Amino acid sequence: MKRKPIAMILFSLLLLVFAAGFLFSASSSKTPEQETIVIAMPRSALIRNMDTNYYKLWLEEQTGLSLRFLFLEDGYTPEYLSNAFANGDVRVDAFFSLNVGDDYLTALAALQDYGEKGYILPLNPYLEESTNLSQIFRRFDSYDLQKIMTASDGNLYFMPGLDASRGQRAKHVFWINKGWLSALRLSVPQTTDQLRQVLEAFSTLDPNGNGIADEIPLCGTLAADGQELYNAIINSFIYADPENSYLLLQNGHVVFAPETDAWRQAMQYLNSLYRDGLISPLLPELSSRSFSELANSPADILGGFTANRITDVLMQNSPEVISNFIHVPPLAGPEGQCNATEHIPFPNIAGVIPSTCCNPQAVFDLLDRMLSEQAFLIGRYGEETVDWETAKLTDMDFYGRNATVRIINQLANKVQNKHIGELGPFFAYPQYADGVSFAGLESDQEYINARAVGAYAPYMPDEHLGTALYRADTAAELQVLRRQIDAYTEARIVDFITGALDPFDDAQWDSVVRRYDALGLPRFLAVAQASYTEMMGD
């Protein structure tokens, strides 16, 4: 009952935004024969001026359309969007980068709901063989992209924004303070035992040399993906894949890691580090921002952390802090387990056509054009020969292969007017996304991340669940089960680490494991196994 007024207010705000947009667009010039397409998208502080944006102008030239942009303010709600979709008086022809759910399946279900209510259009009628999207479906070899994008009613409701390139695949990379290692003449740890020794030295030997016991050997935050610290360490005992509810495969059989002995050993190890002050007591409570401030402190007080990319934690404009850290290759545990989590990127809801659209075919063609190779190159690297050029024969990419793209003018993370920051549909063609030429600077953050990916890739599993848990036909049931299982698992990990639960106590351990039955684990495993088996049979 309380949500309706909020929705009304938001809707009013939306109308205001739209009205402002139309006033603005009325002042823009266009040739009489050009059809105007209105696109609503999130605002980006990094785009200088949409009217004169190079990528936008290129799209107009390619399609013969005139593009007008309206901006969605941050934090819009599903109600806000429902109203926007439902309101026939306000004409929007396409939405870019829609945030309609916290995870992929929730977003897909929300789109299906909008589709069934007639708010948005299914795109299947426009999906011809010659379209870029059809070609991507055929060529994409990581998983069955078309199946993953198709809702359970058989419809395709969105155009993707997808980067599944090599640089996106590593998660939970362990970064350690190289300056501290060097100051104490310690080696980069290779095992969990060595890690403990290093952390003990960090804790007691004043590696930052300020005479104060202010060193924090390890810390992280539970508020940011990849920075929770424990997954990198669990990987030394058993494969840790939180995106798949900590399921793993052993000879084709789905196994749930948190009920195994190896998991318990991981909890015991983490618990002992925490108990001995080697993991900061701040871990459970630090916000993402507070952790970032701690990690970037010029006082040099942090020994190690985990992050998918080093710049997820350390500020890009702080080379002096970044140069202090080096990736730690996956650590071997007491049983020799040494794993790296493989991330399987899913598409973003990058383009949606609402039923208010005046010319769905033209808009689909526009969105499909954005999935072309040329659109990707402009959309990521800017103007050819000005911002980038084809790499020379002798250029190598970050991974040591022949490069395809040589950057002339770096646009990433800068205010610029060459592209729209991939806020609309795009497909990162791997030969270009992974093929940027190394410019020779060892402190280049992309290079630092690429080297970490290179170190982690050999430890990724041969067998992977892939998209087994993301199939539209089983998604609804799995989604309910995994939500409660995931929440329970994450909470118990923290309990075990902090000592709220004792992982050395058999009764407490058994109690935690037994609880999974009540949460529907047997059914979850059965459905997951069936989905995996079916996926492998496809």
Add this chain to the structure above:
Amino acid sequence: MKRMIGMLCAALILLSGCGQQSAGQESAMAAWERTANLTANETPEELYAAALKEDTLIVYSTSTRMIEVAKTFEKQYPGLTVQVEDIREGELYDMLRQSHDSEAYLVDIVCSADGRGIMTNEFLPQNVVYKYVPQDIAEALLPGSNEELLLLIKEAIVLCYNDEFYDAPPVSNWWELTEEQWRGKVYMPNPVRSVTTSVFLAAFIQNGEAMAQAYQQRYGTVPALCQGENAGHAFIRMLMENDVVIVNSSDEVSEAVAAPGSQSPNAGIMVTSKLRLRNIGYPLALSMGMTPFDGIASPVNIMMAGGAKNVNAAKLFIRWIYGEADGRGDGYRPYLQSGAWSLRSDVKDESPIPMGALTLHEPDRLYLYTNKDHIFAFWEELVQARQ
């Protein structure tokens, strides 16, 4: 006829314009030289007081160690700030040239290895850079380090191996790396992006005769040469034919050769400064006793940019990076780690092997400058052949 006269006039106007501009530039630089007073004998206290009235000091450097120097400098001299632009050498030349030609003078200090001879053969004669040597430090500098350029430290490009895998250097003659047992086991940075590696290639080409003798010494015969090649070219070609692994940087070479616990049988051509990775567990060792030489010297120079706006801070910084008059200041410390050699007679570095124990070819800046296109064309040819 009228058209010709017109064209001549236009040409004369253009020429006179150019002449005036050039004279203007010279006089502007002469004025800067007078104000900068690079031969003055100032105390650190005087420089600090004057530097406090200046802006942020801008340093272009090809080494991340400069960031550490900046940190200690700011700590030593509160109120002064340093911005280090950690950039690759080619980019450094471009930025420096642009800064100078546009008379924007955006940089105060440049630190590089001059691997293409541009600093010596272009920037120095054209007053794009100047040498500033603090008088109370000059006496402590080793012979050869205070000539055209002011040299800060010496490094080298050498062959490294894993001393947990090998008890002794696995080769003693560079030609051995072209033999079958080393196929795919030798790592090297891409010379297109690593200036020091291009210096390495140039040294072999320049020393073709010595390489021919080294071949004779190992095989008792002369190497088979392709048209236009000397033995240096042949060595590089045969290294490529033996599947030398080209990677992006000396860091990657270090990992391929001596990642902790790897027991790697590989060998790597790399800059000695990476030997400091021994401190964090990389069993990297330098291959000594190589024929015809152990490696190629790669001295790092530090120069003041012509037109620098923060002259006093720059002078103070150069003093600091040399460790001040007695060499004990923290500024020199980051450059004294294993694999880099001190160029001060009164300051010891941490390298276990003294510089004098190595036979190093000294880079010939004029040769590098005049042959850079040839070297890259030769390299491109080899890469093409490998495709």
